[in-house]
Structures are given as structure tokens and as C-alpha cells.
Amino acid sequence: MAVDYAVIVVYLAGMLAMGWWGMRRAKSKSEFLVAGRRLGPAMYSGTMAAIVLGGASTIGGVGLGYQYGLSGAWMVFTIGLGLLALSVFFSARIARLKVYTVSEMLDLRYGGRAGIISGVVMWAYTLMLAVTSTIAYATIFDVLFDVNRTVAIVLGGTIVVAYSTLGGMWSITLTDMVQFVVKTIGLLLLLLPIAVIKAGGFSEMKAQLPTEYFDPLGIGGETIFTYVLIYTFGMLIGQDIWQRVFTARSDTTARWGGTVAGTYCLVYAIAGAVIGTAAKVMYPNLASADSAFATIVKDELPVGVRGLVLAAALAAVMSTSSGALIACATVANNDIWSRLRGVVGRGGGGAGDEPHDEVKGNRAFILIMGIAVILIAIALNDVVEALTVAYNLLVGGLLVPIIGGLLWRRGTAAGALSAVCVGGVAVVGLMWHYGILANQPIYYGLLASLAVYVVVSLATPPTDAAVLAAWRERLAGRGEPDPTAPAHPSGASSPSGV
Secondary structure, rough: HOOOOHHHHHHHHHHHHHHHHHHOOOOOHHHHHHHOEEHHHHHHHHHHHHHOOOHHHHHHHHHHHHHHHHHHHHHHHHHHHHHHHHHHHHHHHHHHHHHHHHHHHHHHHOOOOOOHHHHHHHHHHHHHHHHHHHHHHHHHHHHHHOOOOOHHHHHHHHHHHHHHHHHHHHHEEEHHHHHHHHHHHHHHHHHHHHHHHHHOOOHHHHHOOOHHHHOHHHHOOHHHHHHHHHHHHHHHHHHHHHHHOOOOOHHHHHHHHHHHHHHHHHHHHHHHHHHHHHHHOOOOOOOOHHHHHHHHHHOOOOOHHHHHHHHHHHHHHHHHHHHHHHHHHHHHHHHHHHHOOOHHHHHHOOOOOOOHHHHHHHHHHHHHHHHHHHHHHHHHHHHHHHHHHHHHHHHHHHHHHHHHHOOOOOHHHHHHHHHHHHHHHHHHHHHHHHHOOOHHHHHHHHHHHHHHHHHHHHHHHOOHHHHHHHHHHHOOOOOOOOOOOOOOOOHHOOOOOO
């Protein structure tokens, strides 16, 4: 394993070096949180694909292929569909808003009264996404170095926290681009063909496995529908995804670069399912489907290639973990902490602050959130349930007011707040009643959120004309705020900024 170890160590050292390089570039809030909003198409596409394809998409995607065959691609496939929908229909408008968080968008659209509650929901989602990504280090480092779970989580988590804290989005962008290349080489160009060849080719795979392994809908229509609700819609509204959209140089870059990334996700989904199907032929009696990836890598790949493929898995986990971490810290600092201190309401924290102070504040929050993520990851056992709770709260509570705000002019702040509260409470209550992993909570929670949003919006006065005018200006790419200040539409329409 010496050669494999060398490959991994060089990779990890490179991640830290890029963190140091990113620190030298991140001199303002915009540079630190959204890479100065100047990524071109190639880098934007690579980094967007990197963040959405994490450990669940890689290790979990292969595991689903092992369990269900080609239809195991549907989980990752719906992620790609969500990214395509976001890129084609919404990304250009999102990029033109020039905000830093989803909650700032809600404030701008509804008049500054919807952000704090949505910020708490979004923070909980990004925190649990970062935690579950961090836990995935345990599986990979166990294969690499045979270390226990806690040491693996601390080792992987510390590296991600270090480069994310140092350079913010610039470091994460650079590391994600490397991770995208490593994943492409390791998974698509190496592991995929090797796995198929080792399994005897597609003809042998079809001969050895039941026919349902090659049924595109074999995983079940209800499961596919649930994946669409959770992952496709989740891609439309997650802070971790939106924060990458904010890095685009232009709305054209956001649209076409995201479309390329979404298409890449569809290919990645099929590749993972095929690898898992091949693993089922070679190892038909594994105790856990999720161990299929590690088993095929450990037993079937030659020295050096094995290290590169494991680095690819590590890259997948790190990209999602770092993206979720900076999103979590951004929401905690900008949407929760600053509002609790009354910064937004008083018009403070804006142009009077030095950009470097903004960077220091956000850097401190990444460090604090990173330490919290590592500690929670060590203590947490049931990863699937934690991630399900996070996604259910995100989609059940925030999908309707966000998409409604983008598409329906009659939506009001009262309707948005009601939708967040009712949708969130309904999801939690239904998970308690039906079980965390049941499908009913997201079905009924979304319906309740939508009904309340429409009814309350129609029963309350329309959004103030000045707020809607400011919203339309920003959607058109005009009336941009001070780049160091949080968005606040009511202040934007006032000469004094109050």
C-alpha cells in the first residue's frame, strides 16, 4: 500500500497548499464567500459538479447499484435533474441578485421579514449535510490506514476545516476543481471500465444477475418519486448550491456552466450504478451494500490505481463537506448572528466596516462551525436519519416560499412565513408519526406548505409596490448593493439606508 499511501498524502498536502494560496486572494467578503463572483464556465462547471457529487453520490451510488442494479442510478440521477432545472430555469436570475444567502433573497423578495426563520432552517440543513459528509471519512480512511472511526473523522475533518478557514470560497473552488478532475479520472476513466472487465463484461453480468437488475425502474416508482421530491427540489433551494451560483462571472456562465455540470451528474449516476452492478457479480454476498465500493477498490485494482480511486472517493466527500461547511458558516454569521445583534435592522455592518474585518468574521465562523461539525460527526450514529431530517425540513419548509417568490408575484411575506412554519412543523410531526424514513412526511408537508402559502398570501395585502420594484430591479441585474453589506430591500429604497 506504500504507493497508494503516497498518492493520498500528496493529494491531502495539495489541498492544504491550495488553502494557503486561497488565503492570499480572499481579501474581501465577496472574495471569501463567493470567489469574487468571477468564475468562468470551465471552473464553474467543475466546482458545481464537485459539490453536488459527494460521498453519498459515490459510495452510496455504488451501493444502490449493488442492491438494485442499474435503477440504483436514480438517486444521483435526480440530483443531476435538479441541477439542470436550477441552471436552465433559475440560475440566471439567482446570479443577478448579487446576494450571499437564500435568506437574503427572501428578505429582498418579501420585504425584509422572512429571513431569520428561513435562516435557522437553512442552517440546520447545511450543518447536518456537513456532518454526514464528514462521517464518510471514516469509511475511506478505514480502508486507507486502518484507523478507528474517531481518528478518521478528526483527520479528514481537520483538513477540510483548515483549507476552508484559510481561503474561504477561493480555496474551496481550487480544491473542488482538483477534486473534479480526480473524480473523473478515478471513477469514470479507471474504476468503471476495470469493474466491468473484472465482472466479465456486460454479457456475463446479465447472465449472472436477475433481470430486474437491468430494469430502469426496478428500484420502484414510489422511491423514484421520493428522490425527485427530496433531491431534485433540494437542488433548487439549498444554500450550498446557491452559494456556488453566486460565484458565476455572469448569468450566462451560471446557466450554461450549470447545465454542463448537471449533464455530468447524469453520467456519474449511471457509472456508479454500473460499478455497483459489477460488484454484485464479483461479491454476491457482501454484508452491506455500502461496502461494495471499498471492497472492489481494495481487492480488484492494481497498486497506484487503487490509491488514485480512493483519492477520488476522498475528493467526492471533501467537496461536499467543504461546500456545506462554508454554506453553514455563511448562514450562521450573515442570517442568524448578525440579525440577532440587530446589524441589519440598524443598517450597520455595511460600508463602514473594513473588508478585512468581514473576512475575519466569516473565517471565525467557518472555524467554529467546523469544530462543531467534527464533534457532532463523532457523536452521531445514524447518518441516514439525520440527513433525511435535514432534507425534509429544507424541502418541506423552504421550497414553496422560495420557488413561489421567484414565480408568483402575489406571494406575500405573511404567506412565506406561514409556509415555512407550517411546512416545517408538519414535516417534523409526520416524521414522528410515520417514522423518519417514511415518504409521507415530505408528501404531506409540501402540500400543507403550498396550501398555506397560497391561502395566506391571497388573504393578506399584496407585497408593497416599492419592495417589488426593488426586487425586479435586482432580478434585471440593476441596483446592486454594496458588495460588503448584506442585502436589505427596505433599506435599499431609502436614501438613508435605514
